[in-house]
Structures are given as C-alpha cells and as structure tokens.
Amino acid sequence: MLGAVYDELYMKTDSETRYYLADSVELSDDGKTVTLKLKEDLKWHDGEPITADDVIFSLDVNADPDNGAGYANAVYIGDRPVSYKKADDLTVEITLPEPSASYVTILGTLPLLPAHVYGNDTDIKANSEANLKGIGSGPYKVKEFKNGECLELERFDDYYGDRPAIDKVVYKVIPDTS
Numbered sequence: 001m002l003g004a005v006y007d008e009l010y011m012k013t014d015s016e017t018r019y020y021l022a023d024s025v026e027l028s029d030d031g032k033t034v035t036l037k038l039k040e041d042l043k044w045h046d047g048e049p050i051t052a053d054d055v056i057f058s059l060d061v062n063a064d065p066d067n068g069a070g071y072a073n074a075v076y077i078g079d080r081p082v083s084y085k086k087a088d089d090l091t092v093e094i095t096l097p098e099p100s101a102s103y104v105t106i107l108g109t110l111p112l113l114p115a116h117v118y119g120n121d122t123d124i125k126a127n128s129e130a131n132l133k134g135i136g137s138g139p140y141k142v143k144e145f146k147n148g149e150c151l152e153l154e155r156f157d158d159y160y161g162d163r164p165a166i167d168k169v170v171y172k173v174i175p176d177t178s
Helices: 052-063 103-108 128-133
Strands: 010-012 017-019 022-027 033-038 083-088 091-095 140-146 150-155 168-172
Touching: 010 022, 010 103, 017 022, 022 103, 033 052, 033 103, 052 083, 052 091
Parallel strands: none
Antiparallel strands: 010 017, 022 033, 033 091, 083 091, 140 150, 150 168
C-alpha cells in the first residue's frame, strides 16, 4: 500500500538501476561522494514540485532519532553521520565518512516526504495532521482515510510513469470478531 502512494528514488540490483523519482545517481571514484539528481517536472499529489529540498528534508527526518525512522542507514555509515547539501533545485550531494558498499542501494529506497506539507518540521511523529494528508509521489493518491475503517486511493493523473489501469483502490478494515 505504501508503494502505491510513495515512489522510491530508484531500485538498484546487481545488473541494473531502475530510476523512479531520480534521474541519476553517481558515486565518485573514491566512493565517498554520491550525487543524486531528480527528474524534472515531478509533482507531489497536491501539485507542488518535488525538489532537492524534499530529499534534504527526508534525510533530516531520518537523522532525527526521535522519529524512530527506518532509514537510519541513509544518514549514518555505522555510527558516523553522512553530510548532505543541496547543489541545485534537483541535485543533492552526499558525502560519506568512508566508502560503503551498500549506501547507494540503500539511498534508492528512501521514501521522500514533502517538506512543504510538514513545514520543514522534522518531528514527523508530532505532526499528525500532515501525516494524515498522505501527500505522496506514487501512482495513487489518498482520497479518503478513516482510521480503523478504510483507506481509499485514487489514480494520480499527473503521475510521471505509466498510468495505472485501475482508477481507485479501497482497503477496508475488517474487525476480528473472535
């Protein structure tokens, strides 16, 4: 369900790299600098552009230990933090404290969060209103969410990739009566 609402940057396998939100990812010869470039003209479900600011924000969210974020490996190599900066509107440069064989693969799966929805506040646990909006980048957007009842997704017509064949998807919560 998460993958329907939030796209990955890219997916790296042994034989290929499939790009989704990212246009390219390059690793320097010394293995310590990663340059990530986003595709142009990407949009969040609310119509706002997806930019390097969103990548920086998503990395910041994962660097905040209070979030219990699942992508700490995107901001730490062992116990040493990576550093990152916005190079331009679509490019982020990440400097690793040491080369890491797995970092580029891990970075590709980082789900981006819309900085503008959270007001750049990395305390996402406390921002329940923004969390409930479900503003993502995937082929489906949240139409309705009723906690404990249902989640309704509808096709995102401005999606950059292949248009989903199904117009809407409804997940219903069925209580356990036993």
